[in-house]
Amino acid sequence: MRWRNRTIASADFQSWAISNPLTRRIARRDAARVYDLVSGFVYSQTLLACVQLDLFSRIGEGTAEIGQLARSTDIPPERMERLCQAAAALDLLERAGTRRYRLGRLGAAICGVPGLDDMIRHHAMFYRDIADPVALMRGETAPELAQFWPYVFGQSGVTDQSVAQTYSGLMTSSQTLVSEETLRAIDLSGVQRLLDVGGGTGAFLKAVGQSWPGVERHLFDLPHVVATVGDPDLTVHSGSFRDDPLPRGHDACSLIRVLYDHDDDTVRALLAQCHDALPPGGRILVSEPMAGGEHPNKAGDAYFGFYTLAMTTGRPRSAARHSELLAEAGFASIEILRTARPFITGVITARRPKASI
Numbered sequence: 001m002r003w004r005n006r007t008i009a010s011a012d013f014q015s016w017a018i019s020n021p022l023t024r025r026i027a028r029r030d031a032a033r034v035y036d037l038v039s040g041f042v043y044s045q046t047l048l049a050c051v052q053l054d055l056f057s058r059i060g061e062g063t064a065e066i067g068q069l070a071r072s073t074d075i076p077p078e079r080m081e082r083l084c085q086a087a088a089a090l091d092l093l094e095r096a097g098t099r100r101y102r103l104g105r106l107g108a109a110i111c112g113v114p115g116l117d118d119m120i121r122h123h124a125m126f127y128r129d130i131a132d133p134v135a136l137m138r139g140e141t142a143p144e145l146a147q148f149w150p151y152v153f154g155q156s157g158v159t160d161q162s163v164a165q166t167y168s169g170l171m172t173s174s175q176t177l178v179s180e181e182t183l184r185a186i187d188l189s190g191v192q193r194l195l196d197v198g199g200g201t202g203a204f205l206k207a208v209g210q211s212w213p214g215v216e217r218h219l220f221d222l223p224h225v226v227a228t229v230g231d232p233d234l235t236v237h238s239g240s241f242r243d244d245p246l247p248r249g250h251d252a253c254s255l256i257r258v259l260y261d262h263d264d265d266t267v268r269a270l271l272a273q274c275h276d277a278l279p280p281g282g283r284i285l286v287s288e289p290m291a292g293g294e295h296p297n298k299a300g301d302a303y304f305g306f307y308t309l310a311m312t313t314g315r316p317r318s319a320a321r322h323s324e325l326l327a328e329a330g331f332a333s334i335e336i337l338r339t340a341r342p343f344i345t346g347v348i349t350a351r352r353p354k355a356s357i
């Protein structure tokens with residue numbers, strides 16, 4: 001590996017490799033990947049500008065002309081053209097003639113992902129937090145994301161409904177794909193009563209109701225979060241898993257995008273609580289984006305690694321690490337399930353052993 005890296009790092013080797021028919025393809029591909037890493041933040045900001053200016057919905061299913069887009073967004077036409085050309089280069093838009101554009105494949109896909117628009121908008125804040133990544137890593141900054149998700153710090157005293165609604169709204173809309181992936185991976189047959197711990201406003205349980213209508217659904221979350229739940233089909237329990245016991249009488253419990261918000265001590269205590277609250281044979285389900293461990297991945301290790309750093313709490317964990325923590329809490333029959341889009345979520349299930357230890 002040392003020899004490989006010394007060779008690739010040589011400028012002479014690089015110019016030889018790009019013109020040699022045998023190595024040309026790999027050299028070109030790696031050079032383009034390096035270019036994308038170097039300039040990726042500009043691509044993300046191009047996307048943010050499109051979203052902030054509502055370009056995709058302004059264009060809709062038809063086409064739009066530069067002058068029209070410029071007027072409706074109050075951007076000078078020459079600059080609007082620059083944005084549209086940049087977006088077309090990224091397949092967000094497509095040229096539909098001179099100075100006219102339609103949605104590109106990726107622009108159309110973004111319109112179809114529930115909540116992605118809001119997720120992209122809130123990245124303006126995340127982007128400011130990682131502007132000086134070294135200062136962030138040294139803990140010398142006061143990241144805004146830490147203020148945006150107040151519940152993570154156990155601020156159950158947060159009573160401001162507008163704060164609760166903003167973050168619950170983002171969480172709910174971003175839940176659709178997570179539920180979809182999770183429910184595709186798991187089989188809930190045999191489950192009679194499911195408790196969704198940290199279930200937010202009940203988006204996952206709503207999806208469970210559609211796929212598994214026989215399952216009785218219970219939600220546990222902080223008081224100011226459950227205050228906004230109005231679904232009569234859900235039984236709502238309010239409390240904090242840090243301070244209160246979990247409700248009993250369920251044969252399964254789920255933790256969807258909950259563990260990565262917290263440090264290992266909180267996770268250990270929460271898993272132990274889930275174990276105690278379940279009957280022997282009861283199932284636990286963990287679903288959240290996961291780090292790759294020995295095979296680091298972009299969503300878990302890069303995106304959520306930095307995201308949780310900016311939140312100043314929590315960390316993404318690999319499936320192997322989750323399995324260790326589950327085993328430590330007394331769970332057995334641990335299964336790592338495959339999802340079609342692991343960047344959306346990874347899924348693990350386990351059981352409290354019948355002869356409990």
Ligand SMILES: CC(C)=CCC/C(C)=C/CC/C(C)=C/C=C/C(C)=C/C=C/C=C(C)/C=C/C=C(C)/C=C/C=C(C)/C=C/CC(C)(C)O
Pocket residue numbers: 109110113116119149174257260261307
């Ligand atoms: C039909 C024709 C003509 C051709 C067919 C060709 C074809 C098959 C094309 C494919 C088109 C297609 C279906 C594309 C679909 C694309 C999709 C579904 C893309 C989905 C992308 C999803 C993304 C990018 C999701 C991003 C999610 C993020 C960034 C989530 C962040 C979550 C956060 C920050 C949560 C925070 C919670 C906290 C605080 C950490 O607890």
Ligand SMILES: C[S@@+](CC[C@H](N)C(=O)[O-])C[C@H]1O[C@@H](n2cnc3c(N)ncnc32)[C@H](O)[C@@H]1O
Pocket residue numbers: 151152154171172174175178197198199200201203204220221222225239240241242255256257258261
């Ligand atoms: C990242 S959100 C996930 C919400 C939902 N499961 C989803 O995937 O959309 C984490 C959830 O954990 C809840 N939570 C955080 N700390 C909690 C605590 N101490 N007790 C109960 N719920 C808590 C939050 O209120 C929030 O709804």
